[in-house]
Amino acid sequence: MDAKNTAKSAALAVGDKKLDLPVKPGTIGPSVVDIGKLYGQTGMFTYDPGFTSTASCDSKITYIDGDEGVLLYRGYPIEQIAESGDYLETCYLLLYGELPTAAQKADFDFRVNRHTMVHEQMHRFFQGFRRDAHPMAVMVGSVGALSAFYHDSTDISDPTQRMIASIRMIAKMPTLAAMAFKYSIGQPFIYPRNDLDLSSNFLRMCFAVPAEEYKVNPVLSRAMDRIFILHADHEQNASTSTVRLAGSSGANPFACIAAGIACLWGPAHGGANEAALKMLTEIGSVDKIPEFVRRAKDKNDPFRLMGFGHRVYKNYDPRAKIMQKTCHEVLNELGIKDDPLLDVAIELEKVALQDEYFIEKKLYPNIDFYSGITLKAMGFPTTMFTVLFALARTVGWIAQWKEMIEDPGQKIGRPRQLYTGAPRRDYLPISRRK
Numbered sequence: 001m002d003a004k005n006t007a008k009s010a011a012l013a014v015g016d017k018k019l020d021l022p023v024k025p026g027t028i029g030p031s032v033v034d035i036g037k038l039y040g041q042t043g044m045f046t047y048d049p050g051f052t053s054t055a056s057c058d059s060k061i062t063y064i065d066g067d068e069g070v071l072l073y074r075g076y077p078i079e080q081i082a083e084s085g086d087y088l089e090t091c092y093l094l095l096y097g098e099l100p101t102a103a104q105k106a107d108f109d110f111r112v113n114r115h116t117m118v119h120e121q122m123h124r125f126f127q128g129f130r131r132d133a134h135p136m137a138v139m140v141g142s143v144g145a146l147s148a149f150y151h152d153s154t155d156i157s158d159p160t161q162r163m164i165a166s167i168r169m170i171a172k173m174p175t176l177a178a179m180a181f182k183y184s185i186g187q188p189f190i191y192p193r194n195d196l197d198l199s200s201n202f203l204r205m206c207f208a209v210p211a212e213e214y215k216v217n218p219v220l221s222r223a224m225d226r227i228f229i230l231h232a233d234h235e236q237n238a239s240t241s242t243v244r245l246a247g248s249s250g251a252n253p254f255a256c257i258a259a260g261i262a263c264l265w266g267p268a269h270g271g272a273n274e275a276a277l278k279m280l281t282e283i284g285s286v287d288k289i290p291e292f293v294r295r296a297k298d299k300n301d302p303f304r305l306m307g308f309g310h311r312v313y314k315n316y317d318p319r320a321k322i323m324q325k326t327c328h329e330v331l332n333e334l335g336i337k338d339d340p341l342l343d344v345a346i347e348l349e350k351v352a353l354q355d356e357y358f359i360e361k362k363l364y365p366n367i368d369f370y371s372g373i374t375l376k377a378m379g380f381p382t383t384m385f386t387v388l389f390a391l392a393r394t395v396g397w398i399a400q401w402k403e404m405i406e407d408p409g410q411k412i413g414r415p416r417q418l419y420t421g422a423p424r425r426d427y428l429p430i431s432r433r434k
């Protein structure tokens with residue numbers, strides 16, 4: 001791959017027709033060949049299942065250099081934001097494009113805090129779900145239902161309503177996620193407390209019970225906040241593209257985010273942290289690692305090392321490094337000295353990073369490799385892992401949705417296809433079919 005290609009145009013010959021296709025440069029990263037007029041000029045489409053070489057939009061929000069392992073939110077390296085910022089500051093940055101001043105930050109925190117409660121009727125809505133439902137199923141349903149509860153912020157042509165819907169979703173996702181958790185374990189919902197920061201409030205809504213006072217552990221709350229920052233956006237991944245595609249038809253933002261949550265649920269995407277922890281548990285001990293590594297390399301075995309590999313990162317996922325550090329901090333704070341899962345994870349990472357198969361295919365640990373162990377130590381069941389990812393990613397989805405809606409050139413998304421089915425044929429009455 002020639003990542004530094006600086007060509008100003010691209011020539012394409014289709015039969016005897018020669019086309020000069022315009023090239024659009026980005027601020028950094030690969031340029032794109034604009035094929036918008038290709039069909040009109042040649043009667044042909046391009047073909048790129050899985051979008052491995054296709055940019056679906058232009059965006060100013062997040063930049064990833066997968067070869068170098070770089071992730072920038074609005075130009076700022078993820079390492080610096082995770083080290084010195086907080087999640088709500090990250091939300092402001094992603095939504096507005098700049099870091100807030102102290103006054104802007106105070107105002108934003110206040111605006112988000114004022115929206116943390118959900119309509120009381122949502123409590124009754126929750127009662128309709130089976131207790132043993134996966135909390136992601138509950139999230140898809142309840143976030144979609146927000147459009148029924150907050151009808152006054154579904155007019156996407158009104159910038160004020162767009163912003164209110166955005167703030168509402170950032171504020172209410174932690175409340176809904178905690179409710180999904182409480183519902184699954186049969187405990188009463190805990191109302192939000194607006195004197196706490198977002199992550200402390202979230203931990204309290206998850207782990208407090210009305211019968212006892214709950215003291216938020218600042219190390220765990222900082223870890224939670226960092227996990228939210230790391231997951232806040234990741235440019236045009238499957239769930240974000242789902243949100244954009246759903247939003248391109250003019251659907252309301254709550255419905256679009258529900259679509260993003262549904263997409264995130266899959267094990268190749270947000271469900272990977274749950275799958276990674278299950279895998280580490282299945283491996284169980286360091287001596288079983290060679291067997292699982294062998295299986296991961298076997299073409300005839302569908303098993304993959306969960307938490308390894310990434311469509312974009314062909315280097316160490318920069319979020320995984322921060323996640324690994326956070327994992328150690330949490331385990332230290334909780335006095336967990338010998339966690340067998342952590343031992344398996346550290347050894348598995350070492351083995352895989354030295355293995356020819358993983359080196360050659362550029363398969364490195366991704367963020368999900370260490371997040372499962374961390375979240376488990378914090379007291380979350382595996383079924384909640386993807387819910388936490390959805391909570392954190394909501395701001396990214398919203399920022400991307402807003403960017404798309406506010407783009408004057410925005411059109412409904414409508415990919416084309418290569419048809420490989422039956423050619424035209426005549427309908428046969430059932431009596432004549434064999």
Ligand code: CMC
Nearest residue numbers: 268269270272296304305306307308309310311361366368
């Ligand atoms: N273990 C073993 N082999 C793998 C793995 C793995 N985890 N990932 C990829 N490969 C192999 C794959 O078999 C293929 O081999 P070959 O070229 O011989 O057919 C090659 O590497 C390329 O894989 P691919 O599936 O074509 O690559 P992709 O870019 O479509 O897939 C991925 C990316 C993340 C879906 C994949 O690496 C995977 O399934 N990883 C495990 C699941 C996981 O951890 N997902 C979390 C992603 S990070 C969180 C997020 O952003 O959502």
